[in-house]
């Protein structure tokens with residue numbers, strides 16, 4: 292994948308290309324795949340901009356009696372395959388282009404796994420760690436009411452992402468249900484996925500992203516010369532995705548040598564205990580101070596020799612600077628867009644493979660789809676059945692990516708976007724452009 296932009300499409304849309312902007316980075320990668328597939332120009336134009344961009348400002352009463360005004364977003368990138376679907380993030384460093392980029396990634400991810408969903412993403416610019424539980428509840432309810440009928444069980448279905456969790460999803464569902472007529476209230480339950488099991492959630496949703504990543508690795512690693520039960524790895528981020536990835540990979544026998552999060556980094560060359568580290572993070576809020584490992588600085592963390600380097604925190608964390616420190620054989624993207632295009636270029640030239648996010652972390656939205664389906668059918672699947680179905684979907688997606696990589700002799704990111712866009716292209720050509 293090259294890093295040069297499709298200036299022709301951007302200038303027609305009057306968009307001033309900025310190489311460091313994550314939205315342009317993601318759209319450039321999508322457009323390059325579209326070019327390789329020879330997709331029609333109108334499809335490139337459609338995919339280069341989201342269908343709808345909602346921005347809301349809403350007041351929330353704080354515990355001390357003051358009122359603060361918050362900014363929220365819901366970006367609906369594309370719905371040719373079905374209702375919009377994508378998480379809601381609570382984070383202080385979020386802006387419009389960032390949410391647009393994440394929504395476009397969701398369109399590609401859902402298409403790659405062949406889920407009947409389009410792509411969307413939402414966010415509130417807030418640091419949830421500085422809010423009490425009551426403040427978070429009022430913020431969530433007010434944001435849900437501000438989004439109004441722009442979300443809905445067959446129209447746009449949010450889910451958890453960074454800074455949000457099952458409790459927050461329960462507040463979204465309860466608010467939506469209360470805002471609708473009593474005879475349609477139960478439909479409102481499936482306006483959101485990632486809910487607690489007692490309130491319409493699915494078994495296996497909590498671990499789904501990590502579990503899906505393990506299924507992808509089981510499929511991809513043997514051909515790359517690795518045995519999953521013997522690999523070593525390091526992880527950035529030990530939240531939902533990172534900690535489940537750590538726990539599930541070590542259960543398969545892999546060795547977790549180092550972990551870094553926003554509080555610091557810890558190491559143990561003999562292998563960190565993933566479950567104990569998770570318990571420590573639950574208690575203290577971060578990996579710093581973990582007694583089962585040794586503290587380390589950022590550069591030493593990135594330079595730790597491992598087979599797999601797994602970013603599971605935020606976007607754009609692997610830059611050309613720290614990519615030069617990496618001593619790994621494969622970068623496994625558990626987070627969305629963690630590798631900048633320049634860093635990826637550098638890694639590929641150095642012979643380090645990059646397994647892209649839309650394949651590796653698609654397990655989360657896949658089990659979200661199962662949850663939505665269970666809600667529609669008023670059923671609850673057992674945990675083993677969820678795992679079996681998830682494995683089937685992830686293995687099929689991995690096969691699609693491998694087939695595209697062979698067809699175009701290209702890197703895995705290009706191959707995964709091609710596998711997604713080929714399907715979207717087929718549906719557009721069947722449906723045509725209305726009217």
Ligand code: NAD
Nearest residue numbers: 452453454500528529530531532552553604626627652655
């Ligand atoms: P989370 O909020 O549970 O965890 C985020 C982690 O990132 C935390 O461990 C935090 O300490 C770490 N982090 C934040 N800033 C950091 C920094 N500057 N340096 C190092 N670490 C830092 O979020 P999550 O749900 O685990 O999501 C992680 C990534 O995975 C995001 O890119 C998200 O979009 C993606 N993702 C999540 C899901 C899901 O189901 N939760 C599904 C698909 C993709």
